[in-house]
Amino acid sequence: MDIDLTRTFLEIVRSGSFIAAAERLHVTQTAVTARIQKLEGHLNCTLFVRNRAGAKLTADGEAFVAYANQILQTWEAAQRDLPLPDGYHNVIHVGGEVSLCNPLMLRWVSRIRARIDHYAVHTHIGDGQELLRQLELGVLDAALVYQPNYWPGMQVEQLLEEKLILVRAKNPEPYVYVDWGEAVRLQHDSALPDRAKAPVTLNLGPLALQYHLAHG
Amino acid sequence: MDIDLTRTFLEIVRSGSFIAAAERLHVTQTAVTARIQKLEGHLNCTLFVRNRAGAKLTADGEAFVAYANQILQTWEAAQRDLPLPDGYHNVIHVGGEVSLCNPLMLRWVSRIRARIDHYAVHTHIGDGQELLRQLELGVLDAALVYQPNYWPGMQVEQLLEEKLILVRAKNPEPYVYVDWGEAVRLQHDSALPDRAKAPVTLNLGPLALQYHLAHG
DNA sequence: TAAAATTACGGAGTCCGTAAGAATG
DNA sequence: CATTCTTACGGACTCCGTAATTTTA
Secondary structure (H helix, E strand, C coil): CEHHHHHHHHHHHHHCCHHHHHHHHCCCHHHHHHHHHHHHHHHCCCCEEEECCEEEECHHHHHHHHHHHHHHHHHHHHHHHCCCCCCCCCEEEEEECHHHHHHHHHHHHHHHHHHCCCCEEEEEECCHHHHHHHHHHCCCCEEEECCCCCCCCEEEEEEECCCEEEEEECCCCCCCCCCHHHHHHHCCCCCCCCHHHHHHHCCCHHHHHHHHHHHC | CEHHHHHHHHHHHHHCCHHHHHHHHCCCHHHHHHHHHHHHHHHCCCCEEEECCEEEECHHHHHHHHHHHHHHHHHHHHHHHCCCCCCCCCEEEEEECHHHHHHHHHHHHHHHHHHCCCCEEEEEECCHHHHHHHHHHCCCCEEEECCCCCCCCEEEEEEECCCEEEEEECCCCCCCCCCHHHHHHHHCCCCCCCHHHHHHHCCCHHHHHHHHHHHC
């Protein structure tokens, strides 16, 4: 699936007709028709009701708008943010399950920041399975979960008898980074992520708020 | 940009080499090389350090993992969720700025639910500009913002003297819907969105929590 | 020198634009 | 009957696989 299809889709939603979208996208209207037909084929549903008046979203189409926006914005954010500017390379990414955030996660983050003073910490809240997957993928450097997974290069520690488990990716060189922009953001109470960085810091907000309250 | 490129990228991250990824994806290794070169061209940076040992992520590559996951998961969620099953078509989508959530937004949602009893309400928190854009796109049916925009088909009301503005898309038929799945979810305190629906209900969680606390 | 990635090149498939056709208010 | 979308078709481009080449631990 080409992301141009979602761009085309959203342009039709905005402009209200295939022809208007075609003009804005600098392609012919037949190309727009083909793209939407392809998209509808992929999703196995009809996205627009076509008639003389133009193109109007179906219920499925309305539902897809959110997905399309998310995909397109994420891709454009990636293009905007990469390559990483100098000095933005150094962040340690930690994750944790919701119920472990308070107070365990907060204390953990505090201690990380206290121990390795010059480096920023990104936190990510999610369910255990997602966290382990991201740990495996290298998105996270460490995570706080209930049920650990074991695989090569993974170091697991039991923290409490209550089966709280700290899982940490074993890194040859420690993955400690600096990211002043994020560090500053962490210390403010903006409960919503910067749109440009949405995919990265999406669910940092609530925790940042608590962190702020806890640490002034 | 084809989403297959992100799928290929993530597969290399998982398996550690182009060859292993090629096997898993049932394509040749040259195809994988070409795809990554194309992706690197789009992002204007190098994603992997290639050597005899395989492929290792660069700092830029590590950063892109999060974007790639977001894009891929959103697309797969769209494929999974569309077409909408019967009975899932009817939701009213409202948005609001963070600082207006409590108590204005909560009261609003309560009154909507009281007034049109049989229908579910989806809430979405974001900044004013984003909300207005989504209103324009049809993702939202109404939004609570500070600074309104005016355009055809838009109905704006001032709620308080303090410049709180309710902007509402004028709908021929009112967009009132039923969605029991979401309604049930709204009444539970799961602070995290269902992964399958992540792009849609991503920042509903915190509000749902407050809603739950306010309404038992 | 052996494992891994890149380059070269030809064929299959895809995408787009032009032109003609169908629907509808 | 005019505006909008769809279908048909040919050319350009893209993507993939085979085979040969380069790189490096």
